[in-house]
Amino acid sequence: MRELPGEPRLSVRIVETEAYREDDPASHSYRSRTPRNEVMFGPAGRLYVYFTYGMHFCMNVVTGQEGEGSAVLLRAAVPLEGLEEMARRRGTSEPRRLCSGPAMLCEALGVGRAESGVDLVRGGGLWLEAGDRVPRARVGRSARVGIRQGVERRWRFFVNDDPFVSRGRPAARVKD
DNA sequence: CAATAGATGTCCT
DNA sequence: GGACATCTATTGG
Numbered sequence: 001m002r003e004l005p006g007e008p009r010l011s012v013r014i015v016e017t018e019a020y021r022e023d024d025p026a027s028h029s030y031r032s033r034t035p036r037n038e039v040m041f042g043p044a045g046r047l048y049v050y051f052t053y054g055m056h057f058c059m060n061v062v063t064g065q066e067g068e069g070s071a072v073l074l075r076a077a078v079p080l081e082g083l084e085e086m087a088r089r090r091g092t093s094e095p096r097r098l099c100s101g102p103a104m105l106c107e108a109l110g111v112g113r114a115e116s117g118v119d120l121v122r123g124g125g126l127w128l129e130a131g132d133r134v135p136r137a138r139v140g141r142s143a144r145v146g147i148r149q150g151v152e153r154r155w156r157f158f159v160n161d162d163p164f165v166s167r168g169r170p171a172a173r174v175k176d
Numbered sequence: 177c178a179a180t181a182g183a184t185g186t187c188c189t
Numbered sequence: 190g191g192a193c194a195t196c197t198a199t200t201g202g
Contacts, residue, residue: 018194028187031187031188032188036187050186051186052185052193052194053183053193053196055184055196058194060194101195101196102195104196145195146194147193177202178201178202179199179201180199181200182197182199183196185193186192187192187193188190188191188192188193
């Protein structure tokens with residue numbers, strides 16, 4: 001959920017995530033603790049936003065104990081409320097191109113550096129709410145997308161057959 | 177449809 | 190200098 005003064009309320013339902021841990025070579029927290037990944041080592045329930053490929057933001061929910069360095073990347077969501085505003089931010093009105101990818105999701109919700117570290121539990125403009133339970137049979141699992149190390153850890157989780165799941169294919173074809 | 181190039185900040189070797 | 194938790198526009202079948 002995203003609520004800003006003077007703007008329509010935005011809400012989405014998350015349908016795709018990936019897990020990252022400190023002992024995991026694909027994780028930003030695997031090596032050293034830097035100003036960029038600092039939030040990952042903080043208390044759970046906060047938002048970790050990072051900037052990548054020189055132009056995109058991606059957001060994570062911090063999950064571990066304080067000092068631990070683990071988080072869940074939010075990769076895709078179904079837009080529910082405020083589609084017009086999201087379309088304006090994204091520059092397209094095609095619903096499946098509003099937040100079906102980690103960088104798209106950030107852009108649609110207007111999440112950037114300023115939001116890194118905010119508390120998603122206590123709520124303040126940006127927060128998480130429990131949604132409908134997804135039956136186990138509908139939860140798909142695969143290797144994570146866009147990584148080269150840690151491919152064997154199949155820590156990408158998504159709702160089977162949901163059209164809003166991102167089209168990024170899991171790291172499997174590694175060819176060199 | 178698939179493959180590829182390009183944009184380019186931050187961290188790592 | 191190179192890799193990277195990405196997306197878009199463009200090119201070619």
